[in-house]
Amino acid sequence: xxxxxxxxxxxxxxxxxxxxxxxxxxxxxxxxxxxxxxxxxxxxxxxxxxxxxxxxxxxxxxxxxxxxxxxxxxxxxxxxxxxxxxxxxxxxxxxxxxxxxxxxxxxxxxxxxxxxxxxxxxxxxxxxxxxxxxxxxxxxxxxxxxxxxxxxxxxxxxxxxxxxxxxxxxxxxxxxxxxxxxxxxxxxxxxxxxxxxxxxxxxxxxxxxxxxxxxxxxxxxxxxxxxxxxxxxxxxxxxxxxxxxxxxxxxxxxxxxxxxxxxxxxxxxxxx
Amino acid sequence: xxxxxxxxxxxxxxxxxxxxxxxxxxxxxxxxxxxxxxxxxxxxxxxxxxxxxxxxxxxxxxxxxxxxxxxxxxxxxxxxxxxxxxxxxxxxxxxxxxxxxxxxxxxxxxxxxxxxxxxxxxxxxxxxxxxxxxxxxxxxxxxxxxxxxxxxxxxxxxxxxxxxxxxxxxxxxxxxxxxxxxxxxxxxxxxxxxxxxxxxxxxxxxxxxxxxxxxxxxxxxxxxxxxxxxxxxxxxxxxxxxxxxxxxxxxxxxxxxxxxxxxxx
Numbered sequence: 001x002x003x004x005x006x007x008x009x010x011x012x013x014x015x016x017x018x019x020x021x022x023x024x025x026x027x028x029x030x031x032x033x034x035x036x037x038x039x040x041x042x043x044x045x046x047x048x049x050x051x052x053x054x055x056x057x058x059x060x061x062x063x064x065x066x067x068x069x070x071x072x073x074x075x076x077x078x079x080x081x082x083x084x085x086x087x088x089x090x091x092x093x094x095x096x097x098x099x100x101x102x103x104x105x106x107x108x109x110x111x112x113x114x115x116x117x118x119x120x121x122x123x124x125x126x127x128x129x130x131x132x133x134x135x136x137x138x139x140x141x142x143x144x145x146x147x148x149x150x151x152x153x154x155x156x157x158x159x160x161x162x163x164x165x166x167x168x169x170x171x172x173x174x175x176x177x178x179x180x181x182x183x184x185x186x187x188x189x190x191x192x193x194x195x196x197x198x199x200x201x202x203x204x205x206x207x208x209x210x211x212x213x214x215x216x217x218x219x220x221x222x223x224x225x226x227x228x229x230x231x232x233x234x235x236x237x238x239x240x241x242x243x244x245x246x247x248x249x250x251x252x253x254x255x256x257x258x259x260x261x262x263x264x265x266x267x268x269x270x271x272x
Numbered sequence: 273x274x275x276x277x278x279x280x281x282x283x284x285x286x287x288x289x290x291x292x293x294x295x296x297x298x299x300x301x302x303x304x305x306x307x308x309x310x311x312x313x314x315x316x317x318x319x320x321x322x323x324x325x326x327x328x329x330x331x332x333x334x335x336x337x338x339x340x341x342x343x344x345x346x347x348x349x350x351x352x353x354x355x356x357x358x359x360x361x362x363x364x365x366x367x368x369x370x371x372x373x374x375x376x377x378x379x380x381x382x383x384x385x386x387x388x389x390x391x392x393x394x395x396x397x398x399x400x401x402x403x404x405x406x407x408x409x410x411x412x413x414x415x416x417x418x419x420x421x422x423x424x425x426x427x428x429x430x431x432x433x434x435x436x437x438x439x440x441x442x443x444x445x446x447x448x449x450x451x452x453x454x455x456x457x458x459x460x461x462x463x464x465x466x467x468x469x470x471x472x473x474x475x476x477x478x479x480x481x482x483x484x485x486x487x488x489x490x491x492x493x494x495x496x497x498x499x500x501x502x503x504x505x506x507x508x509x510x511x512x513x514x515x516x517x518x519x520x521x522x523x524x525x526x527x528x529x530x531x532x533x534x535x536x537x
Binding site for chain 1: 289292294295296298299302303305306309310312313314317318321443445446447448449451452454455458459464465469470471
């Protein structure tokens with residue numbers, strides 16, 4: 001037991017050490033690094049301009065004003081941004097299997113998940129988080145805050161990251177079975193992010209049920225934001241769903257850990 | 273004949289990754305569903321936005337998903353190989369081949385595009401048709417013109433991607449420029465939002481730029497929004513951009529070979 005605790009304590013330090021190396025490596029192509037940082041900011045910015053142009057045309061989307069959508073957008077963006085920064089590299093697992101670098105990782109005295117996630121750590125992804133924070137802050141400016149709303153908002157942002165974290169890991173595990181299917185995970189990670197940028201009331205109830213009980217990305221921002229905005233749930237789900245995100249996050253992490261263990265146990269080297 | 277052979281190899285090379293293709297189709301469909309509902313909500317409030325009705329809008333979404341990989345909107349395709357070969361210095365071998373650098377990579381990219389069109393283009397379209405009852409091409413002429421427009425779209429996108437890859441002659445690493453170019457393409461092709469519903473003057477500007485060729489022009493042809501002389505004008509603009517950009521590619525290659533020292537090793 002003590003060993004397990006030691007390993008957990010060690011992990012962030014080991015992660016940081018690998019990440020630092022990658023930051024130094026990315027700085028060696030300076031022009032590229034500068035342009036990459038700029039464009040990762042621009043990409044999310046233009047994404048939001050798209051929403052803004054849409055709202056500019058119709059005033060509100062299904063009864064949601066732009067600042068309310070900004071709140072949804074910001075929360076989801078921070079969630080996936082943080083998850084992507086810290087562990088987005090797990091998507092490359094198939095590549096590691098194919099090229100055999102996973103074998104080298106398995107014999108090093110650092111947990112495999114830490115190595116895979118810290119690999120190619122890209123500090124430029126901070127650009128995306130910054131943009132999401134700005135949009136979120138703008139939306140939050142309009143909210144009538146109470147202490148309990150502040151708590152729900154904090155839990156929302158942290159849990160959003162945790163939920164996306166679990167989605168990244170769980171769906172990347174598919175690659176232990178089919179190495180070149182990395183794009184499959186995108187449907188759930190980036191797809192989940194795109195879906196939660198809109199008020200879920202634009203989707204039919206079957207879709208929303210799926211997003212609540214099967215791939216629970218609705219907890220990333222939808223239920224907490226309904227509470228922050230004093231809105232009734234258009235589908236009649238109970239108001240206490242707003243405080244469930246931490247629980248959902250923990251549950252998802254459990255599933256992701258299980259998927260990861262199963263995948264690693266199943267792994268047999270390509271032998272090349 | 274040589275170019276056909278190169279294109280065939282391009283086609284076959286990409287067809288090796290079956291699971292990747294299936295995963296990609298699945299992802300395209302998920303995004304197709306998301307954007308369909310978003311656009312349906314938009315067009316429910318503004319039923320004739322941009323001269324589209326709700327069916328046109330949803331059809332536009334699925335054409336977008338079908339063309340995303342075909343025109344390699346994000347970047348990628350054979351020009352990524354070129355950038356890597358410039359970084360490693362292998363491009364020296366390409367340069368002494370008796371075939372121009374531009375036509376060689378263009379042929380190979382057209383082969384890739386053909387594969388992506390037949391798989392990642394057709395499959396989501398069928399799914400969109402089943403789920404959302406999207407519109408088929410407005411007429412046989414529209415269908416034919418759509419295919420012509422698509423070839424021009426791939427060529428235009430190739431030329432831009434080639435220029436991005438060629439930036440590695442000077443920067444060694446294309447990834448920054450590649451991403452910036454992808455972001456620009458995403459927005460100005462109409463992938464984020466159809467260009468026709470952009471407010472003026474942004475709309476007219478975007479429609480005149482080469483990126484309109486990627487999605488907005490082929491989609492409008494499919495939907496029968498451009499007919500007769502207007503159709504010819506649409507294709508004409510695509511031809512002009514394709515030719516101009518390929519010309520710039522050639523100039524860039526000759527500038528690069530004169531000025532740049534190939535990475536040795």
